[in-house]
Amino acid sequence: MGVVYAKYESRTLFGRLQHLRAERDALNVEWGRLELEEGTLGTHSRVERLARIRLGMHSPAIGSVVFVRP
Template sequence: MTRFLLAVVILACVVTAIGVVHARHQHRLLFVELTRLENARDELNIEFGRLQLEQATWAESNRIDQVARERLGMQFPETADIVVIRP
């Protein structure tokens, strides 16, 4: 009976040790994945900042005015061409 109880305790210790090793291994794998995802997030945040800056540059009123004049041939109407409609 004592030997059986000792065998059960030893088996329980081995199973517990294997469980701890497995849990540590999973922890390491998940930590590596977390680090990779954080790096990807940081890269995306940097790219987003660059895109916001580019959007702000392209949306400046003087840039829009320049494109409208050069590419589209647009211009401000002359005073004589302005018609005011009153209700």
């Protein structure tokens, strides 16, 4: 009876292991996608474009920029 239970347990654990490996692989794919998205979202040109479109911001005219030195 112990051998039967051990084989059953082994099959059950192997199935769980396969499921966890598939889940790990899916999470790795999602992680890569999120890293790529993070890189895209943080680019300077995208931030500038969103500032113009959503916030109505614009670059100041050259004559209106004042540099203050300590």
